[in-house]
Amino acid sequence: MKVRRLTLQNFRGVRAGTVYLTGHSLLVGSNSVGKSTVCEALELVLGPERMFRRPVVDEHDFYGSRYQETDGDLPEIRVEAVLTDLSPAAERRFASHIRRWSEEHREFADLAEGGAADPDAGEWCLPVVFIGRFDPQEDDFFGATFFAHPESVSDDFTEETSELGSRLTPFKREDKRHCGFLYLRPNRTGSRALTFQRGSLLDTIVRLEAEQAGPLWEKALADVAAVALASDDSGFAKIRSEVRRRVERFLSLAGDSDPVDVRVSELTREHLREVLRLFIATQPGEHPVPFNRLSTGSLNLLVFALLMYIAELKGDHSVIFAMEEPEIALPPHAQRRLVDFAVRHMGQTIVTSHSPYVIERFEPDHIVVLDRDTAGALTSSTVVLPDDFKAKQYRARQRQFAEAVLARAVVVVEGATEADVMPAVADVLEQDPSVDYVHPDLAGVTFFDAEGDSSVPKYAPVFKVLGKPVYGIHDDPVRAFTDDVAAKTADFTRYKVIPYGGVEDLLTQELAPAVLRRFLVSVAQRPDYPTKCGSLRDGMDEQAVRKLAWDVLKGRKGDGYGALLIATCTSRAELPDSFAEFLLQVDRDLRPPTDAPGAGASTDAAGVGDEPDGY
Template sequence: MGSISVGKSTVCEALELVLGPERMFRRPVIDEYDFYAAHYQDGDKGPIEIRIDVVLTGLAPDALRRFRSHLRRWSVEKNDFVEGPAEGNQPGGEGEWCLPVAFIGRFNAAEDDFEGGTFFTHPTPVADDLTDEYSGLGSGLKSFTREDKRMVGFLYLRTNRTGNRALSFQRGSLLDTVVRLESESHGQLWEKALQELAEVVLIGDDSPFLKVQTEVRSRVERFLSLTDDPSAVDVRVSDLTREHLREVLRLFLAPLPGAHGVPFNRLSTGSLNLLVFALLTYIAELRGDESVIFAMEEPEIALPPHAQRRLVDFVVQRMGQVIITSHSPYIIEKFDPEHIVVFSRDNTGVLKSNTVALPADFKIKRFRDNRRQFAEAVLARAVLVVEGATEAAVLHAISDFLDADPSIPDYLHLDLAGITIFDAGGDTVVPLYGPVFAAMGKPVFGIHDTPTKPFEASLQQKAKQFTRYQVIPYKGIEALLVEETPIHIQRAFAASARLRDDYPGGDPLPPVANDGDVRDYVLNLLTKRKGTAGGYAALLLAECSRLEHLPQSLVTFLIDVNTDLPNSEIPAVPPTNDAS
């Protein structure tokens, strides 16, 4: 997971280069921009190689038998191969059997083109001076073939899905794969289709084309000798070759609402996405669900939230392994933290990843109770942790004002800067999230009011993990608002609030009320109508027409956050064993 343009699609495409059965048939298999900074030659004009290594675990019994001479032991605890006696095919030993494979690509100067191939990386070949095999691509490694990849069962659902190729019958398409797999158990489907089409009679005795056929034949025979067969001039549904049949066959569907079938390419974007997904599940079932590696890129496109959740539930329950990239919190919230990886990219373009590893003293219930917020935080560039819904509403309202004020041209709105606001649910809870989001590699900011008693040392230590952390000198955000907004703004707010349907009741503010009475009255209103839904704090700020009307301590805080973000450094996260 991660924000846009950080490399999620790159990872999926790299996996397809290694594992995709049809990927090596594209020409060119790679190009200049698959290389870092488009540099595919070194200073001496020698080729720079792309190498993508993949380790496959959880192999099905058939795959274990097929690849037995290329297997190694893998230790989950060490996240590395097991060296020593457990190598090769010796029984027993530490770890599970895995299959290491790789894609290797480079520029071939002699051909003035790029070349690439996939290989088993174990065992490593021993160079032989008597042959040139080890100087070629792969340096003598055995090829990881198309049939080998089919045994692995990698399926890739791309993000840009028009269906024009995926749902056609062209070679390598989803429907072509379905036909091929069904042919393995039901005979030659293309041969049967051609025989049946050859028997179709389009020009019968009652056909309106009969006169056209007769007239064409009589005129052709003036210049060209034809056989006596009545079908010497005929009309067929195609060229009756496999290749032409692949071109003209179309899948028709009749989705509700509606009663008539239409070609697949006339369906809506969401329907096309689900149709492609349905075919991928068909292929997975034909291959055996448990042996399939299913990669989906942004499955949420054009799908409502309920369909996103249903789709994810299906693949997670049915497929052997699922890899999903997404910008949807409805999808991310379906996964526990140990199954989420956050991608980011630094200013030099280097791709980085961080797991969502909760601190040992962070209760998993706290994560599960805030799944949606965590999902949004995973997608954000940075996180601003606040103590409650009122603070979230106030900071959003001030950010709106700063974004629209021409006197602050360098300010970026929280949304534009990629900062999500996380409601911690209390001032003592805010510090707990500093180490959590810092460990994800994100700048994390925190703000809350003055607690009723000083924090314990453990919370103070966690608070140090924030990029910027501020404690407002009031017992509540409402007290800050009535102290830092002008009295005339508060009077206007009190008058407008009295006319609202959700007014909490009580006597209206007297016209002759002094400043102290106004503050007490507004504080009472804000306290009774806290939060985001129906909250009055944002309504108070809506009365402000100038920058100086806003609470200046919060304005300064947001401007400082905006300044910190481009150059923020994530502080190191020290180990901690205290309970929270």
């Protein structure tokens, strides 16, 4: 099974919204847009153990925290999931609740435009819905999942009822298990997931293994009961005897040879669930310790390993797996391996991430861009590359694309030198107390190297599709752009052509000789200094200094010398005006209007000053 469509109403920060998924999906969007909300909504409607939580929803799960009756109506949380790619077994099991799906219209076939001309057109799908609300009579919150189709039709002989899901059939826990939904949250302490409590990962494994090997808890209880702590060679034996001798003065004990004993458990399933612990020994040590004593990274991998175990027990490609930020405390190679394994073995993997090492594992058509407006309307769109944009261009710059996907805005530059120089200019602007400027790292702006002035316009429509402000800057092109390339510049939020033949011309012409001299002195002792260019000498005139700086920059093009030059600037006044003014304009564009709600708040791309991403 796969989730094809998810519809949310009145859930957390989403008043209403629809998310379309295409198989394995990467959810991207700004902080607080609702990526975690989507994952939590999936668990509400599909998670077999979610209903064990009491209450299943609370005040803040309702949009605007409005859950009380208004004008005679009680607000309801509704989360509907449409499941496609049903197996023959699922079609048989849910036969009375499935309906046809039109992929062309992304809607049920009978509701699609023009209706269902062919009743057998489209694949079978299973719509299910979670409904949650507050009950004033019970002063508590309630929620349950139901088959969304069909709804019973009331008649004159049937009394209308306000009972939750009164016209729908319950979608029970066993039905949910058939869907195989697993959820890996970002806060993976393992405090519950790795215990044997009901609904935990290990409890799920025990249940699945018991289906094949027979009752496991009964065997465990018998084994624990057989443990003799107070055997004759134990120090507990004397304590047991003394307790028995004294108790017999007041109680009539059984005639058993050991009416008083010491056991390691109360010998109930529930107590065993509480006290059983997984012990792990990791290298370089040899001593096993309780799982909760492991490092954060080890815990993350342990949780993921158990999820893989569950997936294998259920059968490859039969699990819908949602995971948030799989990169937490993991090195890049482990992040890639984890995602690749999930995509290969899960029926559907739904991921949120802030790591380029994770994001680069997804093709553009599997990236789902989420957006939410101030009225709580959530929308989704997939990344569609322009027809003339070759897939190999994407793959050749996949790491850069991954960073751009995470960014709030993208500045496309023509080469590696510009990609080094622009952040260095931003550093100086930020350090100048006379300039009101938010650094790109804080504003969520990334620089993208197009590798050529003629390539800069090609990326404008690519990033515009992602719903991001996109800026372009380059020097005079060697050859005039074709009409097609020139037309793409209209997709830039702001676009600037610098009247120079190259970045070296710009730097050596717009920077003062004093700055160039400081630069030449500072790099003269570097082991990679291009000695064939000569060195700074006393008495050099301005033209000679500019020529030497140009030769040095050209001789070490791509080696970071441009950024080293900018680093010698001490204020906005010393910076090259073309780059500085462009970055200041980008900053002004991204600032919220002064009369907008929250204006003046932090624009930290990492989420400082934002609501939690899950809301």
